[in-house]
Amino acid sequence: xxxxxxxxxxxxxxxxxxxxxxxxxxxxxxxxxxxxxxxxxxxxxxxxxxxxxxxxxxxxxxxxxxxxxxxxxxxxxxxxxxxxxxxxxxxxxxxxxxxxxxxxxxxxxxxxxxxxxxxxxxxxxxxxxxxxxxxxxxxxxxxxxxxxxxxxxxxxxxxxxxxxxxxxxxxxxxxxxxxxxxxxxxxxxxxxxxxxxxxxxxxxxxxxxxxxxxxxxxxxxxxxxxxxxxxxxxxxxxxxxxxxxxxxxxxxxxxxxxxxxxxxxxxxxxxxxxxxxxxxxxxxxxxxxxxxxxxxxxxxxxxxxxxxxxxxxxxxxxxxxxxxxxxxxxxxxxxxxxxxxxxxxxxxxxxxxxxxxxxxxxxxxxxxxxxxxxxxxxxxxxxxxxxxxxxxxxxxx
Amino acid sequence: xxxxxxxxxxxxxxxxxxxxxxxxxxxxxxxxxxxxxxxxxxxxxxxxxxxxxxxxxxxxxxxxxxxxxxxxxxxxxxxxxxxxxxxxxxxxxxxxxxxxxxxxxxxxxxxxxxxxxxxxxxxxxxxxxxxxxxxxxxxxxxxxxxxxxxxxxxxxxxxxxxxxxxxxxxxxxxxxxxxxxxxxxxxxxxxxxxxxxxxxxxxxxxxxxxxxxxxxxxxxxxxxxxxxxxxxxxxxxxxxxxxxxxxxxxxxxxxxxxxxxxxxxxxxxxxxxxxxxxxxxxxxxxxxxxxxxxxxxxxxxxxxxxxxxxxxxxxxxxxxxxxxxxxxxxxxxxxxxxxxxxxxxxxxxxxxxxxxxxxxxxxxxxxxxxxxxxxxxxxxxxxxxxxxxxxxxxxxxxxxx
Numbered sequence: 001x002x003x004x005x006x007x008x009x010x011x012x013x014x015x016x017x018x019x020x021x022x023x024x025x026x027x028x029x030x031x032x033x034x035x036x037x038x039x040x041x042x043x044x045x046x047x048x049x050x051x052x053x054x055x056x057x058x059x060x061x062x063x064x065x066x067x068x069x070x071x072x073x074x075x076x077x078x079x080x081x082x083x084x085x086x087x088x089x090x091x092x093x094x095x096x097x098x099x100x101x102x103x104x105x106x107x108x109x110x111x112x113x114x115x116x117x118x119x120x121x122x123x124x125x126x127x128x129x130x131x132x133x134x135x136x137x138x139x140x141x142x143x144x145x146x147x148x149x150x151x152x153x154x155x156x157x158x159x160x161x162x163x164x165x166x167x168x169x170x171x172x173x174x175x176x177x178x179x180x181x182x183x184x185x186x187x188x189x190x191x192x193x194x195x196x197x198x199x200x201x202x203x204x205x206x207x208x209x210x211x212x213x214x215x216x217x218x219x220x221x222x223x224x225x226x227x228x229x230x231x232x233x234x235x236x237x238x239x240x241x242x243x244x245x246x247x248x249x250x251x252x253x254x255x256x257x258x259x260x261x262x263x264x265x266x267x268x269x270x271x272x273x274x275x276x277x278x279x280x281x282x283x284x285x286x287x288x289x290x291x292x293x294x295x296x297x298x299x300x301x302x303x304x305x306x307x308x309x310x311x312x313x314x315x316x317x318x319x320x321x322x323x324x325x326x327x328x329x330x331x332x333x334x335x336x337x338x339x340x341x342x343x344x345x346x347x348x349x350x351x352x353x354x355x356x357x358x359x360x361x362x363x364x365x366x367x368x369x370x371x372x373x374x375x376x377x378x379x380x381x382x383x384x385x386x387x388x389x390x391x392x393x394x395x396x397x
Numbered sequence: 398x399x400x401x402x403x404x405x406x407x408x409x410x411x412x413x414x415x416x417x418x419x420x421x422x423x424x425x426x427x428x429x430x431x432x433x434x435x436x437x438x439x440x441x442x443x444x445x446x447x448x449x450x451x452x453x454x455x456x457x458x459x460x461x462x463x464x465x466x467x468x469x470x471x472x473x474x475x476x477x478x479x480x481x482x483x484x485x486x487x488x489x490x491x492x493x494x495x496x497x498x499x500x501x502x503x504x505x506x507x508x509x510x511x512x513x514x515x516x517x518x519x520x521x522x523x524x525x526x527x528x529x530x531x532x533x534x535x536x537x538x539x540x541x542x543x544x545x546x547x548x549x550x551x552x553x554x555x556x557x558x559x560x561x562x563x564x565x566x567x568x569x570x571x572x573x574x575x576x577x578x579x580x581x582x583x584x585x586x587x588x589x590x591x592x593x594x595x596x597x598x599x600x601x602x603x604x605x606x607x608x609x610x611x612x613x614x615x616x617x618x619x620x621x622x623x624x625x626x627x628x629x630x631x632x633x634x635x636x637x638x639x640x641x642x643x644x645x646x647x648x649x650x651x652x653x654x655x656x657x658x659x660x661x662x663x664x665x666x667x668x669x670x671x672x673x674x675x676x677x678x679x680x681x682x683x684x685x686x687x688x689x690x691x692x693x694x695x696x697x698x699x700x701x702x703x704x705x706x707x708x709x710x711x712x713x714x715x716x717x718x719x720x721x722x723x724x725x726x727x728x729x730x731x732x733x734x735x736x737x738x739x740x741x742x743x744x745x746x747x748x749x750x751x752x753x754x755x756x757x758x759x760x761x762x763x764x765x766x767x768x769x770x771x772x773x774x775x776x777x778x779x780x781x782x783x784x785x786x787x788x789x790x791x792x793x794x795x796x797x798x
Contacts, residue, residue: 018422025419029664029707031657032550039714040657151429246654250647256428257437257676258647261662261669263426268662268669275658306426313436 002170007072007088009063009144011300016059019266019299023054026267037279041271049274050267052288059300062293069116074144077164079157081150087161088144088302089137090115091169094123096131100383100393101171103162103189104136107180107205108251108308109273110366111297112138117372122379130384137165139181141310147303154314155181155322159188163197173393175200177379179367181311183207184322190352191325199392200330201352202379204367207341208348221346229335229359233342240340244279247272251309252316259306262298269305270295280365282338327352330389332382334375338364355388356381399567404469404485406460406543408701413456416667416700420451423668434680438672446675447668449689456701459694466515467535471543474563476556478549484560485543485703486536487514488568491522493530497784497794498570500561500588501535502581503769508674508709509579510698511537516773521780529785534568536561538584540711546704553715554580558587562596572794574599576780578768580712582606590726598793599731601757601783603768603776607744622747630736630760634743641741645680648673653713660707663699670706671696681766683739731790733757733783735776739765756789757782 028050031043070090078084090112093099102122106114115136122132139158141147148157162185166174176198178186183205190201226234250258261268273295277286298305315322331352335342337360345357358378363371382389425447428440467487475481490496499521503513514535521531538557540546547556561584565573575597577585582604589600610618627635651659662669674696678687699706732755736743749755759779764772783790 018424022419022422022424025415025422027415027419027665027705029657029660029705030546032711033548035550035657038550039711040655040660043657046661147427149430151432151435243654246647246651246659249650253644253647254437254676256426256432256440257672258662259426259437260443260672261659261666264424264668265662265666267665271658271661275655304424304426310429310436 002168004073004091004169005075007074007144008067009072011059011063015300020054022266023050026050028267041275041278045274046267046271049270049288049291053266053270053292057289057292059293059296062289062296066113066116066293070112070119072144075165075168077161077168079153079160079164082148082153082157083150085140085148085161086146087137087140087165088112089135089165090119091135092119092123093133094131096125098395099123099131099133100395101166101174102132102134102379103166103174103176103186104134104368105162105176105178105182105185106136106139106142107178107182108311109276109298110180110182111143111294112136113294113297114366114368118368118376121372121376125380130380130387132379132383133171135166135169135171137162139185139311141303141307142301143297144302147307148310152314154311154318155184155188156318156320158185158311159192162186162189163193167197173197173199175202175383175389175393177202179203179205180365184315187327187351188322188325190327190329190331194327194329198329200332200383200389201327202332202334202382204334204336204375205339205341205365206333206335206343206348206351208343208351221344224344224346226344229337230342230344232337233335233339234344236338237341237343244340247276248312251312253313255306255309255313259309262305262309266299269299273298277366280338280340281370282336282362282364284364284366284370326350329353330355330392332356332378332389333358334367334378335359336363336365336367336371336374337361340365401470401488401568402472404471404543405464406469408456408460412701417451419667420447423447425668438676438679442675443668443672446671446689446692450667450671450693454690454693456697459690459697463512463515463694467511467518469543472564472567474560474567476552476559479547479552479556480549482539482547482560483545484536484539484564485511486534486564487511487518488534489518489522490532491530493524496522496530496532498565498573499531499533499780500565500573500575500585501533502538502561502575502577502585503535503579508677508695508699509767510542510695511535512695512698513767513769517769517777520773520777524781529781529788529791531780531784532570534565534570536564540704540708541702542698543703546708547711551715551719553712553719554583555587555719557584557712558591561585562588562592566596572596572598574601574784574790574794576601578603579766583716586728587726589728589730589732593728593730597730599733599784599790600728601733601735601780603735603737604740604742604766605734605736605744605749606742607748609748618747622745625745625747627745630738631743631745633738634736634740635745637739638742645741648677649713652710653717656707656710656714660710663706663710667700670700674699678767681739681741682771683737683763683765685765685767685771728754730754731756731793733779733790734759735768735779736760737764737766737768737772737775738762741766
């Protein structure tokens, strides 16, 4: 039995007071007439959320609920060339026989809270349904994990952290699930540490390289007619490229510069993140409490909100060609209609050994939050008895 | 010409107090070891500037100096489809004979403002004897400085051009010349194309936006470009353009797609606004020795601007959504280009052959994007050379007695 160091979220009063004082001094911009969401987050939304954050929203209640629902811990993980970092994670073992270890990796602007809804479903499923031991870490620089101190902490280093954490918890064989940066990171984990340790990879954000670099693939792409879902998806991908990637390019080039704003202005941080919570989901009925808890985790994060954006920069300058990290283990894809990137299926054939592909009618970028039952269902289907990735992990008695 | 309404910058005490309180609550981020300028503005710089802004910087002194040096006014200008907007501007007539009216459009330059006319104003209006003089109008375009901001969608470079032109006419300058940089380059180009040669008699710019000659529609030019070797200056300039493309355009992408989203940060966080602007003041200039006071006065103008800092960024959005129309602006009046080595964009001279009636091109060894601030004497020198006696654009404006 591995010794773990329990962690409880306990934001000091001084931090809550500072936030309150800043919220009270919020200075709002003007807005053009009839703009809706065209120029960014509408003023009415930000005003409403800032007012509620200041008067009404109860962080300590949210904090207590998180602590009650999510068993959290910290562990020091050493990363090659980067020293040792304290990593915050959620860990829940299942009592069900045949449960397999799964690491769940979030992205940006995600965080560990995204495991909240799927955790009980995965660890305590109905009878005769596949169960999982779940580990959901806060990536270094996010949530309550320590942030990297040196340059060069990119997706490969993140993958190393995830893998070492699983080994440290006694999971020498495990499977991975991730979306957004979590998709890239779990892909790297599967590529680097499979098939010996990582037995399978599942993702809901499919990001293949453009087929143009491989003539055979490109030709196949050109002659295969696109489904309606693929066509809609490509249109959405193009729209994202045209109007939705300002944040991406700023964070990939000057994360420190935008970081001063995000660290100093609650309203600024709120708008920056809420824009994505709203535009990347499938009409998900966010409550103000949900939004503010999500963003408060960023505001109160151990290293502050700036460190999270550096992952974009490190990815850009990384000299490693990530397209060479091909996955040789069983791979499962879930396609959600409002996901921000949606490549045609012919592009993603080569990302891994695809054993399951599920097309959904509902859900967006934050699948585990929006449609947890659909995501969990795909995992149970893939790893459960009769599923294409059943029995890959040698289950300990 | 109708009477002018004088304007004095007078930021209310309540605004200064709010800024002070916010500065005191500044929460700064961490920083990676040895980051330098790689990831953006260094923490030490922001810390130092925030501390100075909070403890020693004297806005009232800066405000008084601006009011003393720059004669300012406001005027209501009606813009097609956009109501009437109250426009702030600097205006100084020259006593020298033969002075010609010059519209200086940098007041909309981001992150510049009307302040950029400060150094060149005395040089242009009170030159040495027997040197070309100018009546100078530096317009603060809508959404910048102390001009009212647009209220409706679609206020792009063409609307800005309309404001500049109508302002000149309302001041009795039926014929005038223009000088522009940053957004002002595009705006003065539109002014020259739409209102010249009747009113806009010549155009000078220090930011030369050009397209390469089309390989089919402009085959001969294209061939000429292909066979002309690039000069050292052109090569360095193009490398700089590439660098801008690769690592310097995050602000551009965000402001041209989601100006409101970034706007919440810029309106609410002095440190955030400071970093956003200061990054460009340093990286876009040619080792210009900014003093902390200079930087803070520059940033304070944004912080205290009439509509707040958010409105300025919308011009990027409006430009993006109107892009398809702008290519048809052909300039038929005398045009002058000044090339400064640290400008952001550098096109080979071979691309400029069809940009207009180019009568003067000057290559400089020093200076960057904020030429009027960094090397005012060089910019003024080029204007005097172009418009003075013996110059290629001398006499384009029929002098009034």
